Structure formats: C-alpha cells, structure tokens
Amino acid sequence: MSTTNTRTRILEVATELIAGSPDGDISTRAVCEAAQVGAPALYRHFGDKEGLLSAVVDHGFERYLATKRERDESTDPVEDLRRGWDSHVEFAVRNPNLYRLMNSPAMRTPPAAALESHRILTRDLERAAAQGRIRVSPELAAQMIMSASVGVALMLVARPATFDDADVSRRVRDAVHASVLTPDAAPPEPAAAEPAAAEVPSAAARLSALLREAQGPGLSTAEAALMKEWLDRVANSRPGE
Numbered sequence: 001m002s003t004t005n006t007r008t009r010i011l012e013v014a015t016e017l018i019a020g021s022p023d024g025d026i027s028t029r030a031v032c033e034a035a036q037v038g039a040p041a042l043y044r045h046f047g048d049k050e051g052l053l054s055a056v057v058d059h060g061f062e063r064y065l066a067t068k069r070e071r072d073e074s075t076d077p078v079e080d081l082r083r084g085w086d087s088h089v090e091f092a093v094r095n096p097n098l099y100r101l102m103n104s105p106a107m108r109t110p111p112a113a114a115l116e117s118h119r120i121l122t123r124d125l126e127r128a129a130a131q132g133r134i135r136v137s138p139e140l141a142a143q144m145i146m147s148a149s150v151g152v153a154l155m156l157v158a159r160p161a162t163f164d165d166a167d168v169s170r171r172v173r174d175a176v177h178a179s180v181l182t183p184d185a186a187p188p189e190p191a192a193a194e195p196a197a198a199e200v201p202s203a204a205a206r207l208s209a210l211l212r213e214a215q216g217p218g219l220s221t222a223e224a225a226l227m228k229e230w231l232d233r234v235a236n237s238r239p240g241e
Helices: 005-019 028-035 041-048 049-070 077-094 096-102 112-130 139-157 169-182 197-213 221-235
Strands: none
Touching: 005 028, 005 096, 028 041, 028 049, 041 049, 041 096, 049 096, 049 112, 077 096, 077 112, 077 139, 077 169, 077 197, 096 112, 112 139, 112 169, 139 169
C-alpha cells in the first residue's frame, strides 16, 4: 500500500468510526486495527491523536466547504448570509459527531476547515458592508454570527430532545442578523439631512469595507491602516457612546 493510500485509508476508517461512535470518541488502537496498519504508520502520518482528529475534521468538512467555494455569489450578500447559516446548521445535523469534534475544546489547534469557513463568512459581510448594509465591522459581525450559528448547531446535535423545534435555527438566525444588518431601505436622497446617530456606525463600516478594496488616493499604507482602525472603532460603537 502506497504512502498516500495508507494515509487516506486511515482517514476513511477514522471517519467511519467517529460517525458510528456513541460519544464521537475513538482510540488510535481501534483505528489501527480497522485500517490494518501499525501504530508507527498512524503517528508518522498524523503526529498524534489530535493530529489525526484534526485531519478527520478537515477531510469530512471538505465536502461542505467545496459547495461554498464553488457557489456563485449572488448580487445580494444578505441572502448569501442567510443561505450560509442554513447550510452550516444543516451540515451539523447531518454529521453530528464530526461537528461536535470540530468544535471540541479539546482541539487545541483550530482545524483548517473552521478557519476557511470563517473567512468565507467574513467575505460575505465585507460585501454587505460595501453596500452599507451592516451596523458593525465585518470582523465583529463575523464573530457574532459564527458564535450564534455554532451555538445553535451544537444544541441541535447535542440536545435534540430539548431543541426539537426545527424552526429554532431560523429564528435565531433572523434575530442575530437583525442585530448586525441594517434594514433594507432605499438609498438616501442626495439632499438628505445629516445621518442620524444610529446610521453613523453603518456608514463607517461601509467606508472601512471600501477602503479594504481600494486604498484611497494619497494615503500611505500606514495611513490607510490607521483610517481603517478608526472606522472600525466607530462601526463597532453603540449609539450614544
């Protein structure tokens, strides 16, 4: 068996064992026995048990991320955010043990799949910010949305008897989105009055997003970074602060 085939076989066996485990945990000994390899082969490819589990998460989650990478971005980033939340939770419900493993506190190093998922979410929020449709910076909005979506998904897979309402995910999604997104509204008239205090953070978030895409004329790299820091600070502030 080639080195590549050995590694793939170990990953496939570990994934199957995790999916069928009552508590989602596996032993390296069980993996070696099922894959018909010695412990040295497993440790040579993955380093230790945590390395194996991290690879299993990335291997399994690759299917989910492939659909996100290949999707065509719509002209409505807010709708893309809604679909992204729904597909995230749907994946968790279909793969409960894998999802719990991905978000386990025992995983000292975040799997690459989790980091890429966060980058995709942030990019959608940057697109929304460029349209003036979020109240806070894309980074803060991503943290809020990811925290809430992971929390809902974990409750659905870990406590299905308690969280048995299939609509709870949508309700939480809409509540969180309402806190970070601006209401849909027509663009202001050119002669409109000064924006209200509540609109200032949204305007700052939009300017910050536009600054990421194209550095303003006459601004050095340091000046652009400072401007972004100021705009993000304003975007993340609450009215009256």
